[in-house]
Amino acid sequence: MDCNNFYVSCERVFRPELEGKPVVVLSNNDGCIISRSEEAKQLGLKMAEPAFLKKDFLKRHKVHVFSSNYTLYGDMSQRVMDVLRIFTTEMEIYSIDEAFLILTNTNNLYATIQKIQQTVFKSTGIPVSIGVGKTKSLAKIANKIAKKNKVYPGLFIINNTQQRDCILRNTHVEKLWGIGRQHHKLLRKNNIITAYNFTQINNQWIRKKMSVVGLRIKQELLGVSCMPIELCLPDKKAIATTRAFGKKINSYTYLCEAVATYATRCSEKLRKQSSVASIITVFIHTDPFNSRDKQYNKSKTFALPVPTNSNYQLAHYAIIALKQIYSIDYYYKKAGVIVDGLMPENEIQYGFFEVNNRVKWNMVIKATDKINKKYGRDKIKLAIMGMSNKWKLRQKKLSGRYTTNWDEIIQVLK
């Protein structure tokens, strides 16, 4: 199951008058086009195109432009997934807009799937496509075909080997799930053009050139499942908060604000999955697109004395790392904090000589989390996170958080 043009569809749920009109959603900082309605695709707008290059074009064609609103999309995603769960207990949430479902004992597959589509649409307003196959890789191919299916819109089923091979012959190998740029280059060089060609290559060659990952794809295309469904969301093994700034900054103070803020976000994400981090990385870099600027690209990684998910501790160590890589000679465009070496928070090995004031700190964090949840993010925060807006994101076309904030709930006027 794959939501159609997901971010655009989310925006349209609350702006139904945009149905049938070209709509795009931009990446953070209003940088690139990352979601397009059918009408926007028809106009020739490409995925990941920088928005500033298309500014006039967008205006001329009256394209409706939105900044990305991940709070909204995340919540809408959860609603879609909740509805899907009505139909099967065996389901994997693969990404914000995709899920794999196992459907067994289904007499009329077409009817069942249409029922799923209708229920999701009625409950959430999100249109979805569903492709069916014996393996995940085949289901992904079916899903692509489903999007163009005229007879059963948004629905396609691969149900026998003859039909499967016919489809594989008509599928370019680079369209396959798991085949990226590099492998496409390699395959083209070896005259492997279609997915069917790929299934005819001997296993040793694939194993040698594309590792076991390539081999799995081949098996999956032949109907042998090699990628089991992950029924529950595994804990993350790394967590990152990285952002490009609204404008270039040079000041150490502002960089501190940004880095401390990103460290705080990482601590929030860690607490959400009850993990602690044992390694922290901080990086800063200049604007790679500006060839006239002197370029600078530096990162610092170190192990924390004791694993933690405290905002105070992570911000503290992030600033120490920043201090070591900051140079006053550059204008910076982006910074990030990545935490690694994650483990469950109840398995922390404390230091033998550590003065353990964690209990106290955890109470502080619990209290501030509660306050911030009630009154809004960062109502209470570390002073070093600052009050300036110098480095914040550009989000000129942000829609409301209709489903998660009472203040922004949609209004129906008489």
Add this chain to the structure above:
DNA sequence: TCTGGGGTCCTAGGACCC
């Protein structure tokens, strides 16, 4: 003025262990 963010998995090679 202006080009995103956040992840996973695999492999090879080095260090180390008994």
Add this chain to the structure above:
DNA sequence: TCTGGGGTCCTAGGACCC
């Protein structure tokens, strides 16, 4: 002439995904 065998763990880098 000639120098074992069998492992684990960690890291960096590559490839890929949405």
